[in-house]
Amino acid sequence: MHPLLADIRLVAFDLDGTLVDSVPDLAAAVDAALRDQGLAAPGEARVRDWVGNGSRVLMERALHDAVGQSPSDARLEAVHAAFLVHYGRAPCERTRLYPGVRPALDGLRDAGLPLVLVTNKPAAFIAPILERFGLAAHFALCLGGDSLPRRKPDPLPLIHAASRLAVAPRHGLMVGDSRHDIAAGRAAGFRTLAVPYGYNHGEPVSLSRPDGTVESLAELV
Structure with a gap:
């Protein structure tokens, strides 16, 4: 397992730009x-x-x-x-999984780590995409941008997820591709991990100073 996962008991993933190219x-x-x-x-x-x-x-x-x-x-x-x-x-006609996503999610699930999805996409579109790729059962909780009163970069969705799964925020990891993911994770008290291949308004996500970066999510396992 990746060193950043030490003492981690909950992994939160962004969707667009992190797990899928939508x-x-x-x-x-x-x-x-x-x-x-x-x-x-x-x-x-x-x-x-x-x-x-x-x-x-x-x-x-x-x-x-x-x-x-x-x-x-x-x-x-x-x-x-x-x-x-x-x-x-047609929410997933041409959407594709990024390389390394499936082995990462399979490996983390098999290791017993609870996974949650925290995206700013409207919640109604989450299930069709996860079902399209056979990933719905991997996640204990899915939150869309309209699931709560505030969305990323506000920390509320991550704090809510940690509370629902009875995990202290310091034992949570936020994985995403943008500054909004890193800001939300940091404000929630999570560790943060970035992928460089997604959408970040034309700027390198490394500028947001995540705790770690991986070229592929497969590196997590």
């Missing part, structure tokens, strides 16, 4: 929602830099890029609703 499906839904408004589709490369703060912020960024200014609340709500419809139709 940008192709997210981008398709963003493009479709903007086309519904007669706006140009930004495409996958630009959407990749906007992911990480939940679907509403994703669409706010997309609309701002398309019209050159902050959208009105009414327009944002309409486009966000359209995005949810489009994404709900």
